[in-house]
Amino acid sequence: MKKNIVTNVTPNRADLGRALCIITGASRGFGRTLASETCRLVKPGSALVVVARSEDDLRTLQTKLHGSESGRSGVAVQCVVADLSEVEALGRIVKACKEAFSEAMDHILLVNNAGSLGNVSRYVRSFTNKAEVDSYLSCNVSSCLCLTASILQAFPQCPGRRRTVVNISSLCALQPFSSWVLYCTGKAARDMMFRVLAEEEPDLRVLSYAPGPLNTDMLMEARTKTADPSIKKSFVDMFAHGQVLTCEESCAKLMKLLLEDTYTSGAHIDIYDV
Template sequence: MPENSKRALITGASAGFGRAVALALAERDWELILVARGADRLETVRSATRATAIAGDVADPAVRERIAAAVGEGGLDLVLNNASALGPSPLPALERYPLDELAAVFTTNVIAPLAILQLTLPALRAADGVAVSVSSDAAIGGYEGWGGYGASKAALDQLTNVLAAENPSLRIYSFDPGDMRTEMHQAAFPGEDISDRPEPETVVPALLHLLDTRPPSGRYIASELSVSS
C-alpha cells in the first residue's frame, strides 16, 4: 500500500453495495478492513482488493473484538456500517412479526453498528475520518411489511444523528442508497423480477462524492447528491 494510503472499515463487504464500495476504494489505493458473514465470497473480494478480511457476523461480540484488533492503533478515514439483516422473508405484517426475529434484526442493524462506532471512534478522530451508516427509505416511509427492517433503520438514523451532535468535529452520515439489485432486496420480494433496480455499482459515485466533499453531518439520499460525470 502507498505510504499515505487512506484506510477504511467496511461491513457487509462480500456482496452488494459493500462489495462495490470495497472495489471502488481499492482502485483509489485505500487500505481496507472488510467484514462479512460469507467467508468464500469475502475471500474473493479480499483477493481483489488486497484487504484484511474478517469472516463473521457483526452481531457477534467476538467478531467485533477481531475488528478492534484489526483496526489497532492506526487511524481510520472511513467506517462504513453497511451490514444489515432484512428479517423474515416474505416480509410479515407487524401483527404477525416474530419478536425473536425482530430482536435479531435490531441487534444486527442497530446494536452492532453502534458497537462498531464505539470501538472505532478513536481511530476516526485520529484521521479526521468519516462514519457512514447505510440507511433506507423504509426508515421514513410507511410500507406494508417493512415495519421491522424500517424501524431498525429509523433507530440507526437517530443513533447516527445523535452521535453526530455529540461529535461535532467528525463527519457522521446516514446514507440512503435507494433501491438496488441486491440479494437482500430480492429476499424482500421473493419470486419477483427486480431487474429494473439499479446495480449497487451505480450508487457508489454518490457515496464517493459524499466522502470527497464532506458536507455537514446529516442524512443524505444518493439520488439527491450532485455527482459530476
Template sequence: MFSGKTVCIITGASRGLGKSIALNFSNLFTKDSVFILLARDDKSLSDTKQAISQKCVTQYFDQGTLDQSVFDSLLPRCLNELHVNTEEFEHACIVHNAGTLECEMTEDLVSVQSVSNYFNVNLIGAVALNASFLRVFQHVEHKLVIGISSLAALQPINSWALYCSAKAARDMYFKHVASEYPAIRVLNYAPGPLRTDMLTKTACTESKDPQVLKVFKDLAAKALSCDTSVLKLIEILKGNKFKNGDHVDYYDE
C-alpha cells in the same frame, strides 16, 4: 480522505453494495491505505479482497452476535494482522453497510427471539462496532462514519416494520454521533433501489403486503447497479457539502 493514508472498514463487504463500495473506494484511496472487510461469508469476502489493490484483511463478523469479546477484539486484531498502528493514519473511515430485510406484517412479529435477533444484526451490532471504531481510532485526526440508510428510514413500507424501524433508529443514532463529535464527518446515505440479493431475492419474493410486493417486482427491472449508486456516494463525499449527520438520498439534487 482520498488524498491521505486511510484505514477503511466496511461491513457486509462480501456482496452487493458493500462489495461495490470496497472496490470503488480502492480505486480512489492512496496505495498505502488499508482495508478491513467484514461479513460472514469468508469465501465471498476473499473474492472482494482479491480485487483490492491496497493491503487488506478480511474477518468473519456476525453483526448479530451478543459476544462482547468480538466487539472488543475485532478491530485491534485486524490492525495487528495488517502490521499497522493507528498513529500511521491521517484518515479513518467506517461504512456501516451490513443489513438484512424482514418482510412480515406487524401482527406476525410475535417471536421475541426473532425480533431481537433482527435488531441485534441491524442496530445493536452496528452501534457496538461503531463505539469500538471511535475508541480505537480516537487519535486519528480525520474520521468519517457512513451509515447505509434507506428511504425506509423516513417512511413506512407495509410489511417491512422491522427494516423501517431499524433504519430510522440508525439514522438517529448516526445523527447523535455527529452531534456529540462535530469534528467527525457523518453521513446517512440512502443508496436508492439496487440490483442486489436484498431486492431481487427478498423484497420481490417475500414481502407480505401484496401492493408492496408488486411495487418491488416492478422496481426490480429499473433498479440501479451498485456501482452507479457508489459513484454518487463518492461524489457526495468529494463535494463535502452535506450537513453533518444528514440523511442524503441517491435521488437528492
C-alpha cells in the same frame, strides 16, 4: 427532499487520503462494490478491513483487490470473518483494525453497510415473539452502535486526522412500508443513532446515505416475499421496467459525497438528491 448541504467545509478532495477503511457486509452486493471503489480512491499506504460472514467470498474479494486490475498498489486488504450479532466479533474487528493501522494514516473511514431485510412476509400484529425481534435488532442496530463506538474509542480524534462514519440507510428510515416493520424500524433507529453521534462528536463527519433500489439479492427477496401486495407490485414493476440501480451507479454517488465533503454532518441523503 431537501438537500442537507453546507458550504463551510473544504470541498472536492482528490481522494480519500491515506486511510484505514472498515467496511461491513463487504462480501457481496453494495458492500463488495464499496470495497472495490474505496480501494481505488485511497492513497498508497492505506489499509482496507473488510468484514462479512462468508470467508470464501471475502477471500475472493481480497484476491480481486490485490490484483493488478483493481485498486491502487500499496493498499493492504485484511479480511475479518465475523457475524456482527456475536459479541466476540467486535473484538476481532477492532484487533484487525489496530493491526492494519499506521500512524501515517490521516483518515479513519467506517462504513456500516451490513444489514438484513428481515421477515417481510408478515404484518406487525404477527410479531409476538420477542426473541425474534431482539435477534433482528441485535444484528442490525445494536451491533452497528457497538462497532461504531468501538472504532471511535480505538481511534480517538487527534490533530491532522479525519474520521468519517457512514451509515448505509434507506428510504425506509423515513417512510413506512407495510409488512416491512423490522427493516423500517431498524433503519429509522440507525438514522437517529447517527444524528445523535453527529451532535455529540462535532469533529466527526457523519453521513446516512440511502443508496436507492439496487439490483441485489435483497431486492429479489423484496420482490418475492413481501406480504403487502401493493409494495410487492411496486418492486416487481420497478425491476421489470429497468428502474433498479446498479451497485456501481449508487456507489459512485456516495463517493462523490465523500470526496466533496460538503454535507451537513448527521444528514440523511438519498441517492436521488446527489
